[in-house]
Amino acid sequence: MATTTSIAVTVNGTERSAQVEPRMLLVHFLRDELGLTGPHIGCDTSHCGACTILLNGVPIKSCTMFAVQADGQSITTVEGLTRNGDLHPVQDAFKEDHGLQCGYCTPGMMLAGAALLASNSDPSETEIRMAISGNLCRCTGYQNIVKAIQRASRAMAGNGAPERGKTEGGEA
Amino acid sequence: MIPAAFDYHRPASLADALSVLDELGWDAKLLAGGQSLIPAMRFRLAEPTAIVDLNGLAELERFEEADGYLHIGALVRHATIADSGLARERYPLLADAAAVIADPLVRNRGTVGGSLIHADPAGDWGSVMLAYRAELAVRRVDGDRIVPIDELFVTTFMTSLEPSELVTSVRIPAAGTGQGGAYEKLERKVGDFATVGVAAQIALAPDGTVGAVGIGLTAVGATNLRAAAAEQELLGSSADEAAIASAAARAAAESNPSADGRGSEEYKRDMVRVLTARALRRSVERARGTV
Numbered sequence: 001m002a003t004t005t006s007i008a009v010t011v012n013g014t015e016r017s018a019q020v021e022p023r024m025l026l027v028h029f030l031r032d033e034l035g036l037t038g039p040h041i042g043c044d045t046s047h048c049g050a051c052t053i054l055l056n057g058v059p060i061k062s063c064t065m066f067a068v069q070a071d072g073q074s075i076t077t078v079e080g081l082t083r084n085g086d087l088h089p090v091q092d093a094f095k096e097d098h099g100l101q102c103g104y105c106t107p108g109m110m111l112a113g114a115a116l117l118a119s120n121s122d123p124s125e126t127e128i129r130m131a132i133s134g135n136l137c138r139c140t141g142y143q144n145i146v147k148a149i150q151r152a153s154r155a156m157a158g159n160g161a162p163e164r165g166k167t168e169g170g171e172a
Numbered sequence: 173m174i175p176a177a178f179d180y181h182r183p184a185s186l187a188d189a190l191s192v193l194d195e196l197g198w199d200a201k202l203l204a205g206g207q208s209l210i211p212a213m214r215f216r217l218a219e220p221t222a223i224v225d226l227n228g229l230a231e232l233e234r235f236e237e238a239d240g241y242l243h244i245g246a247l248v249r250h251a252t253i254a255d256s257g258l259a260r261e262r263y264p265l266l267a268d269a270a271a272v273i274a275d276p277l278v279r280n281r282g283t284v285g286g287s288l289i290h291a292d293p294a295g296d297w298g299s300v301m302l303a304y305r306a307e308l309a310v311r312r313v314d315g316d317r318i319v320p321i322d323e324l325f326v327t328t329f330m331t332s333l334e335p336s337e338l339v340t341s342v343r344i345p346a347a348g349t350g351q352g353g354a355y356e357k358l359e360r361k362v363g364d365f366a367t368v369g370v371a372a373q374i375a376l377a378p379d380g381t382v383g384a385v386g387i388g389l390t391a392v393g394a395t396n397l398r399a400a401a402a403e404q405e406l407l408g409s410s411a412d413e414a415a416i417a418s419a420a421a422r423a424a425a426e427s428n429p430s431a432d433g434r435g436s437e438e439y440k441r442d443m444v445r446v447l448t449a450r451a452l453r454r455s456v457e458r459a460r461g462t463v
Protein backbone atom coordinates (compact mmCIF):
# COMPACT_ATOMS: atom_id res chain seq x y z
CA MET A 1 0.00 0.00 0.00
CA ALA A 2 0.87 3.65 -0.38
CA THR A 3 2.59 2.49 -3.53
CA THR A 4 2.08 4.59 -6.59
CA THR A 5 0.67 3.70 -9.97
CA SER A 6 1.66 5.29 -13.23
CA ILE A 7 -1.05 6.88 -15.29
CA ALA A 8 -1.21 8.60 -18.68
CA VAL A 9 -4.08 11.02 -19.13
CA THR A 10 -4.88 13.35 -22.00
CA VAL A 11 -5.58 16.67 -20.31
CA ASN A 12 -6.78 19.55 -22.48
CA GLY A 13 -5.34 17.81 -25.51
CA THR A 14 -1.88 17.10 -24.06
CA GLU A 15 -0.81 13.71 -22.76
CA ARG A 16 0.37 13.91 -19.16
CA SER A 17 2.06 11.05 -17.32
CA ALA A 18 2.43 10.83 -13.59
CA GLN A 19 2.87 8.56 -10.61
CA VAL A 20 -0.09 8.76 -8.28
CA GLU A 21 -1.23 7.12 -5.10
CA PRO A 22 -4.49 5.29 -5.88
CA ARG A 23 -6.34 7.26 -3.21
CA MET A 24 -5.54 10.59 -4.84
CA LEU A 25 -8.73 12.27 -6.02
CA LEU A 26 -8.79 13.46 -9.61
CA VAL A 27 -9.41 17.05 -8.53
CA HIS A 28 -6.26 17.02 -6.39
CA PHE A 29 -4.26 15.54 -9.28
CA LEU A 30 -5.43 18.30 -11.63
CA ARG A 31 -4.86 21.10 -9.14
CA ASP A 32 -1.81 20.01 -7.18
CA GLU A 33 0.11 17.87 -9.68
CA LEU A 34 -0.74 19.61 -12.95
CA GLY A 35 -1.33 23.11 -11.61
CA LEU A 36 -4.72 23.37 -13.27
CA THR A 37 -6.66 25.33 -10.68
CA GLY A 38 -9.79 25.71 -12.82
CA PRO A 39 -11.50 22.80 -11.07
CA HIS A 40 -12.43 24.24 -7.65
CA ILE A 41 -13.16 22.38 -4.44
CA GLY A 42 -16.35 23.73 -2.93
CA CYS A 43 -17.44 20.93 -0.62
CA ASP A 44 -16.47 17.63 0.96
CA THR A 45 -19.70 15.87 0.13
CA SER A 46 -19.92 15.63 -3.68
CA HIS A 47 -22.72 18.20 -3.76
CA CYS A 48 -21.53 21.49 -5.23
CA GLY A 49 -20.16 20.79 -8.72
CA ALA A 50 -17.38 23.39 -8.42
CA CYS A 51 -14.95 20.60 -9.38
CA THR A 52 -16.75 19.78 -12.65
CA ILE A 53 -14.56 18.58 -15.52
CA LEU A 54 -15.34 16.78 -18.77
CA LEU A 55 -14.37 13.11 -18.86
CA ASN A 56 -14.37 12.08 -22.52
CA GLY A 57 -16.70 15.03 -23.11
CA VAL A 58 -19.11 14.15 -20.28
CA PRO A 59 -19.39 16.48 -17.26
CA ILE A 60 -18.61 14.81 -13.93
CA LYS A 61 -17.43 15.75 -10.43
CA SER A 62 -13.65 15.39 -10.30
CA CYS A 63 -13.76 15.14 -6.49
CA THR A 64 -15.73 11.92 -6.82
CA MET A 65 -13.34 9.96 -8.98
CA PHE A 66 -9.80 8.74 -8.33
CA ALA A 67 -6.97 10.01 -10.53
CA VAL A 68 -5.95 6.39 -11.33
CA GLN A 69 -9.35 5.93 -12.96
CA ALA A 70 -8.50 8.62 -15.50
CA ASP A 71 -5.66 6.53 -16.93
CA GLY A 72 -6.13 6.33 -20.71
CA GLN A 73 -9.02 8.82 -20.66
CA SER A 74 -9.38 12.33 -21.99
CA ILE A 75 -10.08 15.23 -19.64
CA THR A 76 -11.07 18.83 -20.27
CA THR A 77 -10.83 21.48 -17.58
CA VAL A 78 -12.01 25.06 -18.02
CA GLU A 79 -8.45 25.93 -19.06
CA GLY A 80 -8.99 23.67 -22.09
CA LEU A 81 -12.06 25.51 -23.34
CA THR A 82 -9.88 28.31 -24.67
CA ARG A 83 -8.31 27.64 -28.06
CA ASN A 84 -5.23 29.55 -29.27
CA GLY A 85 -6.04 32.38 -26.92
CA ASP A 86 -9.65 32.62 -28.13
CA LEU A 87 -12.34 32.25 -25.55
CA HIS A 88 -14.97 29.54 -26.08
CA PRO A 89 -18.37 31.08 -26.98
CA VAL A 90 -19.60 30.08 -23.51
CA GLN A 91 -16.71 31.96 -21.90
CA ASP A 92 -17.37 35.01 -24.08
CA ALA A 93 -21.03 34.93 -23.17
CA PHE A 94 -20.34 34.71 -19.42
CA LYS A 95 -18.27 37.86 -19.82
CA GLU A 96 -20.93 39.65 -21.88
CA ASP A 97 -23.88 38.69 -19.70
CA HIS A 98 -22.13 39.03 -16.36
CA GLY A 99 -22.69 35.31 -15.68
CA LEU A 100 -20.47 35.37 -12.63
CA GLN A 101 -19.84 37.28 -9.45
CA CYS A 102 -17.29 35.64 -7.15
CA GLY A 103 -16.38 33.13 -9.86
CA TYR A 104 -16.18 30.09 -7.64
CA CYS A 105 -18.82 28.09 -9.51
CA THR A 106 -17.87 29.50 -12.91
CA PRO A 107 -15.50 26.85 -14.31
CA GLY A 108 -18.07 24.15 -13.54
CA MET A 109 -20.91 26.21 -14.96
CA MET A 110 -19.00 26.88 -18.17
CA LEU A 111 -18.11 23.21 -18.65
CA ALA A 112 -21.67 22.08 -17.91
CA GLY A 113 -22.92 24.68 -20.38
CA ALA A 114 -20.36 23.77 -23.06
CA ALA A 115 -21.19 20.06 -22.69
CA LEU A 116 -24.90 20.80 -23.04
CA LEU A 117 -24.39 22.86 -26.20
CA ALA A 118 -22.18 20.14 -27.67
CA SER A 119 -25.08 17.68 -27.58
CA ASN A 120 -28.01 20.10 -27.90
CA SER A 121 -27.21 23.23 -29.88
CA ASP A 122 -30.56 24.94 -29.20
CA PRO A 123 -31.62 24.07 -25.66
CA SER A 124 -34.74 25.47 -24.00
CA GLU A 125 -34.42 27.46 -20.79
CA THR A 126 -35.65 24.41 -18.85
CA GLU A 127 -33.04 22.20 -20.49
CA ILE A 128 -30.33 24.71 -19.56
CA ARG A 129 -31.55 24.90 -15.96
CA MET A 130 -31.63 21.10 -15.73
CA ALA A 131 -28.14 20.81 -17.24
CA ILE A 132 -26.62 23.11 -14.61
CA SER A 133 -28.69 21.71 -11.73
CA GLY A 134 -25.64 19.86 -10.37
CA ASN A 135 -23.68 23.12 -10.14
CA LEU A 136 -24.45 25.35 -7.19
CA CYS A 137 -23.99 29.13 -7.28
CA ARG A 138 -24.23 31.23 -4.13
CA CYS A 139 -24.03 34.58 -5.87
CA THR A 140 -25.85 35.10 -9.12
CA GLY A 141 -29.30 33.65 -8.67
CA TYR A 142 -28.53 31.72 -11.89
CA GLN A 143 -30.38 34.23 -14.09
CA ASN A 144 -27.32 35.56 -15.90
CA ILE A 145 -25.75 32.12 -16.13
CA VAL A 146 -28.80 30.90 -18.03
CA LYS A 147 -28.73 34.05 -20.20
CA ALA A 148 -25.06 33.50 -20.97
CA ILE A 149 -25.60 29.91 -22.08
CA GLN A 150 -28.49 31.12 -24.28
CA ARG A 151 -26.22 33.76 -25.80
CA ALA A 152 -23.51 31.15 -26.43
CA SER A 153 -26.05 28.93 -28.14
CA ARG A 154 -27.03 31.78 -30.49
CA ALA A 155 -23.41 32.71 -31.11
CA MET A 156 -22.47 29.14 -31.97
CA ALA A 157 -25.44 28.83 -34.34
CA GLY A 158 -24.58 32.13 -36.01
CA ASN A 159 -20.87 32.03 -36.68
CA GLY A 160 -20.12 28.46 -37.64
CA ALA A 161 -18.52 27.82 -34.27
CA PRO A 162 -20.65 24.76 -33.41
CA GLU A 163 -17.91 22.52 -34.77
CA ARG A 164 -15.75 23.46 -31.86
CA GLY A 165 -18.58 23.17 -29.37
CA LYS A 166 -19.42 19.73 -30.68
CA THR A 167 -15.99 18.30 -30.02
CA GLU A 168 -14.84 17.91 -26.50
CA GLY A 169 -12.25 20.51 -25.65
CA GLY A 170 -9.38 18.05 -25.96
CA GLU A 171 -9.59 17.41 -29.68
CA ALA A 172 -11.09 20.61 -30.99
CA MET B 173 -10.90 14.86 2.90
CA ILE B 174 -8.57 12.11 1.83
CA PRO B 175 -9.55 8.43 1.80
CA ALA B 176 -7.38 5.83 3.56
CA ALA B 177 -4.79 4.16 1.35
CA PHE B 178 -5.76 1.12 -0.71
CA ASP B 179 -4.46 -1.15 -3.46
CA TYR B 180 -6.03 -0.49 -6.82
CA HIS B 181 -7.06 -3.28 -9.18
CA ARG B 182 -8.41 -2.74 -12.64
CA PRO B 183 -9.35 -6.20 -13.92
CA ALA B 184 -9.29 -6.66 -17.69
CA SER B 185 -12.26 -9.04 -17.68
CA LEU B 186 -15.19 -10.10 -15.55
CA ALA B 187 -13.40 -13.39 -14.83
CA ASP B 188 -10.39 -11.47 -13.52
CA ALA B 189 -12.63 -9.29 -11.38
CA LEU B 190 -14.25 -12.36 -9.85
CA SER B 191 -10.96 -14.02 -8.99
CA VAL B 192 -9.52 -10.86 -7.42
CA LEU B 193 -12.70 -10.55 -5.40
CA ASP B 194 -12.55 -14.18 -4.35
CA GLU B 195 -8.96 -13.81 -3.21
CA LEU B 196 -9.44 -10.59 -1.24
CA GLY B 197 -12.88 -11.21 0.30
CA TRP B 198 -14.07 -8.61 2.81
CA ASP B 199 -10.94 -6.47 2.31
CA ALA B 200 -11.98 -5.51 -1.22
CA LYS B 201 -14.70 -3.20 -2.45
CA LEU B 202 -16.02 -3.06 -5.98
CA LEU B 203 -15.97 0.42 -7.50
CA ALA B 204 -18.71 1.24 -10.01
CA GLY B 205 -19.80 4.89 -10.35
CA GLY B 206 -18.12 5.73 -7.06
CA GLN B 207 -20.87 8.23 -6.25
CA SER B 208 -21.65 6.55 -2.93
CA LEU B 209 -18.43 4.66 -2.21
CA ILE B 210 -15.99 7.55 -2.77
CA PRO B 211 -17.88 10.00 -0.52
CA ALA B 212 -18.02 7.24 2.14
CA MET B 213 -14.27 6.67 1.77
CA ARG B 214 -13.59 10.39 2.03
CA PHE B 215 -15.40 10.45 5.36
CA ARG B 216 -13.58 7.22 6.34
CA LEU B 217 -16.94 5.57 6.81
CA ALA B 218 -15.52 2.97 4.44
CA GLU B 219 -11.83 2.03 4.52
CA PRO B 220 -11.39 -0.83 2.07
CA THR B 221 -7.77 -1.92 1.69
CA ALA B 222 -8.37 -2.87 -1.94
CA ILE B 223 -10.52 -1.40 -4.69
CA VAL B 224 -11.60 -3.43 -7.71
CA ASP B 225 -12.59 -0.98 -10.44
CA LEU B 226 -15.38 -2.33 -12.67
CA ASN B 227 -15.35 0.63 -15.07
CA GLY B 228 -14.50 -0.45 -18.60
CA LEU B 229 -15.89 -4.00 -18.27
CA ALA B 230 -18.15 -4.06 -21.33
CA GLU B 231 -19.87 -7.24 -20.08
CA LEU B 232 -21.57 -5.11 -17.43
CA GLU B 233 -22.90 -2.42 -19.79
CA ARG B 234 -25.67 -4.41 -21.46
CA PHE B 235 -29.00 -2.57 -21.87
CA GLU B 236 -31.35 -4.59 -24.08
CA GLU B 237 -34.48 -6.65 -24.32
CA ALA B 238 -33.90 -10.39 -24.74
CA ASP B 239 -35.58 -13.66 -23.67
CA GLY B 240 -38.64 -11.93 -22.25
CA TYR B 241 -36.67 -9.51 -20.09
CA LEU B 242 -35.10 -6.08 -20.18
CA HIS B 243 -31.51 -6.63 -19.03
CA ILE B 244 -29.86 -3.69 -17.33
CA GLY B 245 -26.12 -4.26 -16.90
CA ALA B 246 -24.79 -3.40 -13.45
CA LEU B 247 -22.64 -0.62 -14.93
CA VAL B 248 -25.47 1.10 -16.81
CA ARG B 249 -25.40 4.74 -15.64
CA HIS B 250 -28.45 6.62 -14.42
CA ALA B 251 -27.98 9.06 -17.34
CA THR B 252 -28.05 6.25 -19.92
CA ILE B 253 -31.52 5.29 -18.74
CA ALA B 254 -32.68 8.91 -18.43
CA ASP B 255 -31.65 9.47 -22.07
CA SER B 256 -32.96 6.16 -23.38
CA GLY B 257 -35.82 6.17 -25.90
CA LEU B 258 -36.50 2.53 -25.05
CA ALA B 259 -37.00 3.44 -21.39
CA ARG B 260 -39.25 6.39 -22.20
CA GLU B 261 -41.45 4.41 -24.57
CA ARG B 262 -41.67 1.01 -22.91
CA TYR B 263 -40.43 1.41 -19.33
CA PRO B 264 -41.73 4.80 -18.17
CA LEU B 265 -41.16 3.89 -14.51
CA LEU B 266 -37.44 3.53 -15.28
CA ALA B 267 -37.36 6.79 -17.22
CA ASP B 268 -39.29 8.68 -14.52
CA ALA B 269 -36.90 7.56 -11.78
CA ALA B 270 -33.67 8.01 -13.75
CA ALA B 271 -34.53 11.65 -14.41
CA VAL B 272 -34.89 12.52 -10.72
CA ILE B 273 -31.94 10.63 -9.21
CA ALA B 274 -29.35 13.05 -7.87
CA ASP B 275 -28.08 15.73 -10.31
CA PRO B 276 -26.87 15.42 -13.92
CA LEU B 277 -23.20 15.15 -12.89
CA VAL B 278 -23.87 12.28 -10.48
CA ARG B 279 -26.18 10.65 -13.04
CA ASN B 280 -23.33 10.58 -15.55
CA ARG B 281 -21.32 8.31 -13.20
CA GLY B 282 -23.71 6.52 -10.83
CA THR B 283 -24.89 3.03 -11.82
CA VAL B 284 -27.95 0.88 -11.27
CA GLY B 285 -25.89 -1.98 -9.79
CA GLY B 286 -23.97 0.27 -7.40
CA SER B 287 -27.14 1.93 -6.28
CA LEU B 288 -28.90 -1.37 -5.46
CA ILE B 289 -25.90 -2.82 -3.62
CA HIS B 290 -25.33 0.41 -1.68
CA ALA B 291 -28.81 -0.40 -0.26
CA ASP B 292 -29.62 3.09 0.90
CA PRO B 293 -33.34 3.14 1.78
CA ALA B 294 -33.42 6.64 0.28
CA GLY B 295 -32.11 5.28 -3.03
CA ASP B 296 -34.64 5.40 -5.84
CA TRP B 297 -33.74 2.27 -7.84
CA GLY B 298 -34.58 -0.10 -4.98
CA SER B 299 -38.24 0.94 -5.02
CA VAL B 300 -38.38 0.85 -8.81
CA MET B 301 -37.01 -2.69 -8.85
CA LEU B 302 -39.45 -3.80 -6.14
CA ALA B 303 -42.31 -2.46 -8.27
CA TYR B 304 -41.00 -4.31 -11.35
CA ARG B 305 -40.29 -7.48 -9.31
CA ALA B 306 -36.77 -7.41 -10.71
CA GLU B 307 -34.13 -10.11 -10.34
CA LEU B 308 -30.38 -9.65 -10.03
CA ALA B 309 -27.95 -11.83 -11.96
CA VAL B 310 -25.10 -12.47 -9.53
CA ARG B 311 -21.74 -14.12 -10.25
CA ARG B 312 -18.89 -15.43 -8.13
CA VAL B 313 -15.77 -17.23 -9.24
CA ASP B 314 -17.34 -20.69 -9.05
CA GLY B 315 -20.94 -20.10 -10.01
CA ASP B 316 -23.88 -17.83 -10.47
CA ARG B 317 -27.36 -17.32 -9.09
CA ILE B 318 -30.46 -15.20 -9.52
CA VAL B 319 -31.46 -13.06 -6.54
CA PRO B 320 -35.07 -11.83 -6.49
CA ILE B 321 -35.21 -8.21 -5.40
CA ASP B 322 -37.33 -9.20 -2.38
CA GLU B 323 -34.35 -11.20 -1.08
CA LEU B 324 -31.73 -8.50 -1.64
CA PHE B 325 -32.13 -5.89 1.08
CA VAL B 326 -31.23 -7.02 4.62
CA THR B 327 -31.14 -3.66 6.34
CA THR B 328 -29.78 -0.15 5.74
CA PHE B 329 -26.57 -0.38 3.67
CA MET B 330 -26.63 -4.20 3.84
CA THR B 331 -27.60 -6.76 1.21
CA SER B 332 -27.68 -10.57 1.15
CA LEU B 333 -24.71 -10.71 -1.27
CA GLU B 334 -21.47 -12.41 -0.21
CA PRO B 335 -18.25 -10.35 -0.46
CA SER B 336 -17.09 -12.64 -3.28
CA GLU B 337 -20.23 -11.93 -5.31
CA LEU B 338 -20.73 -9.38 -8.05
CA VAL B 339 -23.94 -8.22 -9.72
CA THR B 340 -23.65 -8.48 -13.50
CA SER B 341 -27.13 -7.25 -14.39
CA VAL B 342 -30.65 -6.64 -13.23
CA ARG B 343 -33.56 -7.98 -15.26
CA ILE B 344 -37.18 -6.92 -15.32
CA PRO B 345 -40.02 -8.57 -17.23
CA ALA B 346 -40.21 -7.21 -20.79
CA ALA B 347 -42.94 -4.63 -21.25
CA GLY B 348 -46.27 -5.77 -22.72
CA THR B 349 -49.58 -4.19 -23.65
CA GLY B 350 -51.81 -3.08 -20.83
CA GLN B 351 -48.85 -2.25 -18.60
CA GLY B 352 -47.78 1.05 -17.12
CA GLY B 353 -45.70 2.44 -14.32
CA ALA B 354 -44.71 5.73 -12.73
CA TYR B 355 -42.33 7.14 -10.13
CA GLU B 356 -43.29 9.97 -7.80
CA LYS B 357 -40.58 11.64 -5.74
CA LEU B 358 -40.92 14.43 -3.22
CA GLU B 359 -37.64 16.29 -2.78
CA ARG B 360 -36.69 19.54 -1.05
CA LYS B 361 -34.76 20.73 -4.08
CA VAL B 362 -33.54 19.41 -7.41
CA GLY B 363 -30.86 16.77 -6.85
CA ASP B 364 -31.82 15.92 -3.30
CA PHE B 365 -32.49 12.46 -1.95
CA ALA B 366 -36.20 11.70 -1.57
CA THR B 367 -38.22 12.89 1.39
CA VAL B 368 -40.56 10.16 0.19
CA GLY B 369 -40.67 8.30 -3.13
CA VAL B 370 -43.17 5.83 -4.55
CA ALA B 371 -42.73 3.50 -7.53
CA ALA B 372 -45.73 1.76 -9.08
CA GLN B 373 -46.06 -0.74 -11.92
CA ILE B 374 -49.40 -2.14 -13.07
CA ALA B 375 -50.58 -4.75 -15.58
CA LEU B 376 -54.25 -4.68 -16.54
CA ALA B 377 -56.05 -7.93 -17.30
CA PRO B 378 -58.04 -8.16 -20.58
CA ASP B 379 -61.24 -7.25 -18.68
CA GLY B 380 -59.60 -4.03 -17.47
CA THR B 381 -59.11 -5.06 -13.86
CA VAL B 382 -55.71 -5.01 -12.19
CA GLY B 383 -53.99 -8.30 -13.04
CA ALA B 384 -50.65 -7.52 -11.40
CA VAL B 385 -49.27 -4.62 -9.39
CA GLY B 386 -45.99 -3.73 -7.72
CA ILE B 387 -45.47 -0.81 -5.32
CA GLY B 388 -42.10 0.17 -3.84
CA LEU B 389 -41.52 2.85 -1.20
CA THR B 390 -38.42 5.07 -0.86
CA ALA B 391 -36.99 6.60 2.34
CA VAL B 392 -39.70 5.37 4.70
CA GLY B 393 -38.04 2.37 6.35
CA ALA B 394 -34.73 0.62 7.01
CA THR B 395 -34.71 -0.50 3.38
CA ASN B 396 -36.76 0.24 0.29
CA LEU B 397 -40.11 -1.36 1.17
CA ARG B 398 -42.68 -3.32 -0.77
CA ALA B 399 -46.19 -2.02 0.00
CA ALA B 400 -47.61 -5.54 0.01
CA ALA B 401 -50.96 -4.73 1.63
CA ALA B 402 -51.54 -1.90 -0.82
CA GLU B 403 -50.77 -4.24 -3.71
CA GLN B 404 -53.31 -6.77 -2.36
CA GLU B 405 -55.89 -4.03 -2.00
CA LEU B 406 -55.58 -3.02 -5.64
CA LEU B 407 -55.25 -6.47 -7.19
CA GLY B 408 -58.41 -7.53 -9.03
CA SER B 409 -60.02 -4.11 -8.59
CA SER B 410 -61.03 -1.90 -11.49
CA ALA B 411 -58.39 0.65 -10.42
CA ASP B 412 -61.00 3.34 -9.92
CA GLU B 413 -60.48 6.30 -7.58
CA ALA B 414 -61.93 4.43 -4.60
CA ALA B 415 -59.59 1.45 -5.06
CA ILE B 416 -56.61 3.75 -5.55
CA ALA B 417 -57.50 5.74 -2.41
CA SER B 418 -57.76 2.67 -0.22
CA ALA B 419 -54.54 1.20 -1.64
CA ALA B 420 -52.79 4.51 -0.95
CA ALA B 421 -54.07 4.50 2.64
CA ARG B 422 -52.74 0.95 3.06
CA ALA B 423 -49.33 1.99 1.75
CA ALA B 424 -49.19 4.85 4.26
CA ALA B 425 -50.11 2.48 7.08
CA GLU B 426 -47.43 -0.06 6.19
CA SER B 427 -44.67 2.52 5.70
CA ASN B 428 -42.29 3.09 8.58
CA PRO B 429 -40.78 6.58 8.26
CA SER B 430 -38.58 8.33 10.83
CA ALA B 431 -38.56 12.05 11.56
CA ASP B 432 -35.53 13.97 10.27
CA GLY B 433 -34.66 17.27 8.62
CA ARG B 434 -36.91 16.37 5.72
CA GLY B 435 -40.06 16.06 7.80
CA SER B 436 -41.94 14.49 10.68
CA GLU B 437 -43.09 10.90 10.74
CA GLU B 438 -46.70 11.96 10.35
CA TYR B 439 -45.95 14.21 7.37
CA LYS B 440 -43.95 11.54 5.58
CA ARG B 441 -46.62 8.94 6.17
CA ASP B 442 -49.21 11.21 4.63
CA MET B 443 -46.90 11.91 1.70
CA VAL B 444 -46.71 8.14 1.12
CA ARG B 445 -50.50 8.21 0.76
CA VAL B 446 -50.50 11.18 -1.61
CA LEU B 447 -47.62 9.95 -3.78
CA THR B 448 -48.92 6.37 -3.92
CA ALA B 449 -52.26 7.63 -5.25
CA ARG B 450 -50.48 9.81 -7.83
CA ALA B 451 -48.16 7.01 -8.95
CA LEU B 452 -51.04 4.55 -9.26
CA ARG B 453 -53.19 7.01 -11.20
CA ARG B 454 -50.41 7.70 -13.68
CA SER B 455 -49.59 3.99 -13.98
CA VAL B 456 -53.22 3.19 -14.79
CA GLU B 457 -53.41 6.00 -17.34
CA ARG B 458 -50.26 4.74 -18.99
CA ALA B 459 -51.49 1.13 -18.89
CA ARG B 460 -54.74 2.18 -20.55
CA GLY B 461 -52.80 4.14 -23.12
CA THR B 462 -54.66 7.32 -22.26
CA VAL B 463 -51.50 9.37 -21.85
Ligand SMILES: Cc1cc2nc3c(=O)[nH]c(=O)nc-3n(C[C@H](O)[C@H](O)[C@H](O)COP(=O)(O)OP(=O)(O)OC[C@H]3O[C@@H](n4cnc5c(N)ncnc54)[C@H](O)[C@@H]3O)c2cc1C
Nearest residue numbers: 202204205206207208209246274282283286287295296339
Ligand atom coordinates in the same frame (compact mmCIF):
# COMPACT_ATOMS: atom_id res chain seq x y z
C1 LIG C 1 -24.86 14.50 -4.39
C2 LIG C 1 -25.46 13.15 -4.54
C3 LIG C 1 -26.84 13.01 -4.62
C4 LIG C 1 -27.42 11.75 -4.76
N1 LIG C 1 -28.78 11.67 -4.87
C5 LIG C 1 -29.35 10.46 -5.07
C6 LIG C 1 -30.76 10.34 -5.22
O1 LIG C 1 -31.50 11.31 -5.21
N2 LIG C 1 -31.29 9.09 -5.39
C7 LIG C 1 -30.48 7.96 -5.44
O2 LIG C 1 -31.01 6.87 -5.61
N3 LIG C 1 -29.16 8.06 -5.30
C8 LIG C 1 -28.58 9.27 -5.12
N4 LIG C 1 -27.21 9.35 -4.98
C9 LIG C 1 -26.42 8.11 -5.00
C10 LIG C 1 -26.04 7.77 -6.43
O3 LIG C 1 -27.18 7.38 -7.15
C11 LIG C 1 -25.02 6.64 -6.48
O4 LIG C 1 -24.55 6.62 -7.79
C12 LIG C 1 -25.48 5.24 -6.20
O5 LIG C 1 -26.15 5.12 -4.98
C13 LIG C 1 -24.31 4.27 -6.12
O6 LIG C 1 -23.97 3.87 -7.39
P1 LIG C 1 -22.46 3.90 -7.87
O7 LIG C 1 -22.43 3.26 -9.19
O8 LIG C 1 -21.94 5.27 -7.75
O9 LIG C 1 -21.82 2.88 -6.82
P2 LIG C 1 -20.44 2.93 -6.00
O10 LIG C 1 -20.39 4.13 -5.15
O11 LIG C 1 -19.31 2.67 -6.92
O12 LIG C 1 -20.65 1.63 -5.11
C14 LIG C 1 -21.68 1.55 -4.12
C15 LIG C 1 -21.63 0.18 -3.46
O13 LIG C 1 -22.03 -0.86 -4.35
C16 LIG C 1 -21.01 -1.84 -4.50
N5 LIG C 1 -21.07 -2.27 -5.89
C17 LIG C 1 -20.98 -1.45 -6.98
N6 LIG C 1 -21.18 -2.16 -8.11
C18 LIG C 1 -21.38 -3.44 -7.74
C19 LIG C 1 -21.64 -4.66 -8.45
N7 LIG C 1 -21.75 -4.69 -9.78
N8 LIG C 1 -21.80 -5.80 -7.73
C20 LIG C 1 -21.72 -5.79 -6.39
N9 LIG C 1 -21.47 -4.68 -5.66
C21 LIG C 1 -21.31 -3.52 -6.32
C22 LIG C 1 -19.74 -1.13 -4.11
O14 LIG C 1 -18.74 -2.02 -3.66
C23 LIG C 1 -20.22 -0.21 -3.00
O15 LIG C 1 -20.34 -0.94 -1.79
C24 LIG C 1 -26.60 10.59 -4.82
C25 LIG C 1 -25.21 10.72 -4.74
C26 LIG C 1 -24.63 11.98 -4.60
C27 LIG C 1 -23.15 12.09 -4.52
Ligand code: FES
Nearest residue numbers: 042048049051063
Ligand atom coordinates in the same frame (compact mmCIF):
# COMPACT_ATOMS: atom_id res chain seq x y z
S1 FES D 1 -15.98 19.79 -4.75
FE1 FES D 1 -18.11 19.91 -4.36
S2 FES D 1 -18.87 18.41 -5.73
FE2 FES D 1 -16.74 18.27 -6.04
Ligand code: FES
Nearest residue numbers: 101102137138139
Ligand atom coordinates in the same frame (compact mmCIF):
# COMPACT_ATOMS: atom_id res chain seq x y z
S1 FES E 1 -20.51 33.36 -8.93
FE1 FES E 1 -20.13 33.03 -6.83
S2 FES E 1 -20.76 30.97 -6.58
FE2 FES E 1 -21.42 31.41 -8.57
